[in-house]
Amino acid sequence: xxxxxxxxxxxxxxxxxxxxxxxxxxxxxxxxxxxxxxxxxxxxxxxxxxxxxxxxxxxxxxxxxxxxxxxxxxxxxxxxxxxxxxxxxxxxxxxxxxxxxxxxxxxxxxxxxxxxxxxxxxxxxxxxxxxxxxxxxxxxxxxxxxxxxxxxxxxxxxxxxxxxxxxxxxxxxxxxxxxxxxxxxxxxxxxxxxxxxxxxxxxxxxxxxxxxxxxxxxxxxxxxxxxxxxxxxxxxxxxxxxxxxxxxxxxxxxxxxxxxxxxxxxxxxxxxxxxxxxxxxxxxxxxxxxxxxxxxxxxxxxxxxxxxxxxxxxxxxxxxxxxxxxxxx
Numbered sequence: 001x002x003x004x005x006x007x008x009x010x011x012x013x014x015x016x017x018x019x020x021x022x023x024x025x026x027x028x029x030x031x032x033x034x035x036x037x038x039x040x041x042x043x044x045x046x047x048x049x050x051x052x053x054x055x056x057x058x059x060x061x062x063x064x065x066x067x068x069x070x071x072x073x074x075x076x077x078x079x080x081x082x083x084x085x086x087x088x089x090x091x092x093x094x095x096x097x098x099x100x101x102x103x104x105x106x107x108x109x110x111x112x113x114x115x116x117x118x119x120x121x122x123x124x125x126x127x128x129x130x131x132x133x134x135x136x137x138x139x140x141x142x143x144x145x146x147x148x149x150x151x152x153x154x155x156x157x158x159x160x161x162x163x164x165x166x167x168x169x170x171x172x173x174x175x176x177x178x179x180x181x182x183x184x185x186x187x188x189x190x191x192x193x194x195x196x197x198x199x200x201x202x203x204x205x206x207x208x209x210x211x212x213x214x215x216x217x218x219x220x221x222x223x224x225x226x227x228x229x230x231x232x233x234x235x236x237x238x239x240x241x242x243x244x245x246x247x248x249x250x251x252x253x254x255x256x257x258x259x260x261x262x263x264x265x266x267x268x269x270x271x272x273x274x275x276x277x278x279x280x281x282x283x284x285x286x287x288x289x290x291x292x293x294x295x296x297x298x299x300x301x302x303x304x305x306x307x308x309x310x311x312x313x314x315x316x317x318x319x320x321x322x323x324x325x326x327x328x329x
Contacts, residue, residue, distance in 0.1 A: 031271050032068040037096045038261070039073050039087045041080030046196070047216055047297060049074065051131045051259045052099040054291045055282050062281045064274040072099075079108040079170060084118040084262075092264045094271035098124065101133045102311040103172030103257025103318075110315065110322040111170050121311065124262040127272065128279030129302035129310075131292060133257035134236045135176040136215040136227040137245075140206050148229035148248035151210070152184055160187035165203050165211030167196040172257045172314075175321045176231045177212030182321075183251045200225065215239050216296040231255045238298045255317060259297075260307045276304060 036059070038052045049072065056070035075083040080100050090096035102120070109116045118124070137148060145151050155162055162181070166174035169192050181188045191208055193199040196217045203211040204224040215227055215236055229245045230236055233254040246252025261279050263272070282288050283301035292299045302310065 030066065031094055031268075031274060032066055034095065035068055036070040036094070037073050038070050039075060039083040039096065039098045041075060041077065041083035041098075041100060043076050044074055047131075047133050047214060047295070048080075048100055048104075048259065050295045050297060051292070054288050055099070055130060055261070055279075057291065058282045058285050058288045059278055061285065062278045064277045064281075079168075080104055081108055081117055084124075087262070088118050088123050088264065090264070092266045092268070094263065094267050094275060097127070097275070098262040099259070100262065101172070101257035101259045102126075102129075102307065103133060103255070103314055104170075105262075106311055106314045107170050107172060107175060107318060107322060110319055111326045113326075120262070121308070123265060125265050125267070125272070126304045126307040126311070127261045127263050127275045128283075128304055129258040129260040129307040130279055130283040130288075130299060131259040131297050132232075132300050132302075133172065133259060133297075134215045134239075135173040135212055135231040135253075135255060135257075136218075136242065137177075137180070137210065137229050137231075138200075138203055138213055138218070138225050138227050139210045140203060141222075141224055141226045143209065143226075145210070145228065148243070148245060148250055151228055152250055155181065155184060155186045155188075158186070162186060162188040163191055163208050164188060165191050165193060165199040165208040165213070167199045167213055168192050168194060169325065170322075171196075172255070172318070173212045173214055175318045175325075176253055176255050178321050178325065179253055179255075179317070180212075180231070180245065180251060215242065219294075219296040236298060237300070238293055238296050253317070255314070256310070257314070258300075258302050258307045258310050260302070 040049050040052050042048050052072045056072050060067050060069045087098035105120045196213050199213050200217045227242045229248050231253040289299040
C-alpha cells in the first residue's frame, strides 16, 4: 500500500475515533451527572424536611435522573429565605434546588412588603409538588368541644378572651386561624410559639384551649390532641376521618400549602423537563407514599401549573390577613 493511501486511511480512523470520543463525552455529561442539592430552610424533622428527604431517597429510581441521588442541605433562618437565597444565587444548572410549601414561601414574601431577597413566582418556577401541608383546628382530646360547629358557638361566647396556640406569627396555619376566627366575628388573642412542635406541646399540656397547626403534627400525639376540622376544600387523604370546615357548616377556607420543588426560572428546558418528570415519578412510588404516611403527610402530586395556581390562590386569600397583621408593626 502506498504511503499516501496509508496516511489517508490513518487520518480517517483518527477522525472517527475523535467523533466517537466527543459523542461519548456528551453522553456522559448529560444532566444529571452528579448529585443534586436540595436546599431546605428549616431544621430536620419538619414537614418540608421530611418531604425533601423522601424525594431524595427515591429520585435515583427515576429513569431520567441517570441513577443520581439528591442530598438535602438544611440551612434554617429567615423563615426559609436564607436557603431560598442560596438556590437563587446558584448557577442555573439544576444542581441546586429548593424545597418549601407554597404557603410559607408566599407568606414570608408578602409580609416583607417587597423587601424579601427572593420573590417566589418571579425568581423561581415550580417544578412540581409532591405533598401538601394542611392546617387544622386542634383541641386537647378531653376538651368539652367535640365538633367544629360546637367550637364556633363556644368561641363567640368567650367575650374576647379566646387564646389560641400557633406555630408563629407568619405561618400558614396561623393565618388560617386568623382568617377563620375573623370570619366568625370572634375577638381573639393568638399565642405564638417557635414552631409547630412547641405549639402542639402547648395544646397537649392545655396551656391554651385550642390551636391551629398542621394536621400532620398529630402524629404520636393522638392520645392528647384531636383535630376538629381541616382548612382544605377536601378531606386529607392521610386523615380521612377529620371533616373539613365546610362540612361543619363553617366558612370553608380551601387553604392548603402545596409542598413543591422549586428551581431558578432560567434553568435549561431539558433540565426542567427531567426534574418535572422526577417529581411526578417519585410521588407515585409506593415506598415514597409509605415514607410520607409515617409522618401523616400525604403523597399528593400537583403539576407545575397546578402548583402555581394554588400559590396564587394563597396570595389572594392570605394577602389581606398579612396586611392586617403586619402593617400594624
